[in-house]
Amino acid sequence: MKNDFTVLIISSVWWSAITRAALEFLESGVRVHAICPPGHSLRCIRGLDSLRGYPCVAAISTLSTIITEIRPDLIVPADDRVVGALHQVHDAADPTTQAGRACRAIIETSLGQPDCFAYARTRLRLIDALRARGIPTPAAASMATVEDVRQWCATTPGPWVLKRDRSWGGSGVVIADTVREAESSFRRLSQPVRMACALRVLLADRDIYSFMEATARQSMPVIAQAHISGMPANIMVALRWSRPFGQFCGLDKLYPVVVMPPF
Numbered sequence: 001m002k003n004d005f006t007v008l009i010i011s012s013v014w015w016s017a018i019t020r021a022a023l024e025f026l027e028s029g030v031r032v033h034a035i036c037p038p039g040h041s042l043r044c045i046r047g048l049d050s051l052r053g054y055p056c057v058a059a060i061s062t063l064s065t066i067i068t069e070i071r072p073d074l075i076v077p078a079d080d081r082v083v084g085a086l087h088q089v090h091d092a093a094d095p096t097t098q099a100g101r102a103c104r105a106i107i108e109t110s111l112g113q114p115d116c117f118a119y120a121r122t123r124l125r126l127i128d129a130l131r132a133r134g135i136p137t138p139a140a141a142s143m144a145t146v147e148d149v150r151q152w153c154a155t156t157p158g159p160w161v162l163k164r165d166r167s168w169g170g171s172g173v174v175i176a177d178t179v180r181e182a183e184s185s186f187r188r189l190s191q192p193v194r195m196a197c198a199l200r201v202l203l204a205d206r207d208i209y210s211f212m213e214a215t216a217r218q219s220m221p222v223i224a225q226a227h228i229s230g231m232p233a234n235i236m237v238a239l240r241w242s243r244p245f246g247q248f249c250g251l252d253k254l255y256p257v258v259v260m261p262p263f
Contacts, residue, residue, distance in 0.1 A: 006031040008070055009042070010063070010086075011078035012054045012209050013169065016041050018078035022048070033070050035063070036078075037209070054082075056208045064089045067106060068099050075110040080120070080168035081209065086110075087117045123165055124223050139226040149186045152224045153179045161225040164189040172220075175227065182224075189222045 007025050009032060011018050019041040025032050026047045033050045036042045043051060050070070055062040063085055067075070077083045090107040094100035108114065119126045127137045139156060143149050153160055162185050164172035172189060176182035198214030 003029045004031075005029075005074075006033065006049075006070065006072045008067065008072035008075045009034045009036075009078065010054070010075065010082045011036045011040060011042065012081045012085075013037070013079045013207075014040055015078060018042065018076070019045065021076065033072065035066065039206075054209070056212055059085050060088045060092055064092065064103060067103050071102065072106060073109075075106060077111075080166075083111065083120055084166070087120070090114060090117070121166055122221075123163055123225075124221075127225075138228050140223050143186055143190075143222045143224050146183050146186060149182050149224065150179065153182055156224070156226055159227045161227050162186055162189055163223050163225060165221045165223070167220070186222055190219060192219055 007030050009018055009022055009025075011034075014037065022032055022034065022042060022045055026045070031049050032047070033052075034042045034045075034048050035052045035054050037054050042048075052066065067089065075086065077086060086107050090104050090111075093103040093107075095104060111117070119129060124140055124142055127140045131137045138161075141148075141152060143152065143162070149162075159175050159177045160182050162174045162176060162182060167173065174181075174185040174189065176185050193214040195214070198211050
């Protein structure tokens with residue numbers, strides 16, 4: 001049974017979990033639109049209201065146009081690249097126009113308040129915010145030079161975790177067992193992705209989106225983090241109403257929570 005609630009699912013990677021979410025939405029009678037790359041399992045689903053390709057160029061303007069056209073009640077991003085793009089769409093939307101205000105409102109309903117967007121981009125800022133609220137967090141510090149890495153290793157029990165900002169999906173993270181490995185990992189993480197690696201991703205994985213990002217040759221900050229033993233885990237929380245810190249947390253990231261509508 002169809003209802004009037006509309007969801008826009010956006011994915012820039014080929015992970016299948018979002019396809020299962022789409023099926024659940026459809027079974028609940030929700031109208032579902034999808035944006036995804038070629039070959040995604042979302043393209044095998046029947047019953048979608050519309051299906052479009054994720055843009056590899058001019059993503060911000062393209063997503064803005066689609067959001068304005070569909071006017072979904074909720075946007076569900078499937079990965080961090082999409083989250084970052086939606087943040088940029090929000091920033092670019094003109095609040096003096098009706099279309100711009102509507103676009104910003106949809107994104108805020110889906111991703112939370114704009115003053116929390118920066119937490120998805122900067123790991124250390126997130127850790128500091130959690131620590132300020134009394135939430136246990138691993139020791140962490142920004143690494144600007146190899147000497148910073150040596151001092152960290154000298155004062156923090158190993159193994160050591162090095163992470164590049166704005167990396168996700170398991171990339172940009174190294175667990176180093178020796179000081180030498182930590183130094184080498186820092187040098188690699190603090191430099192732009194090598195074109196040889198970018199070409200391998202393009203040719204082997206056919207991932208044009210990661211290739212386009214790599215061609216920007218942009219360096220990212222690196223942080224060191226104390227290693228926490230145990231099993232990997234993520235927690236997801238869905239709230240009916242948004243809260244100032246209403247978000248779901250992984251071990252090292254914070255994302256705005258999906259604000260669920262009354263079906």
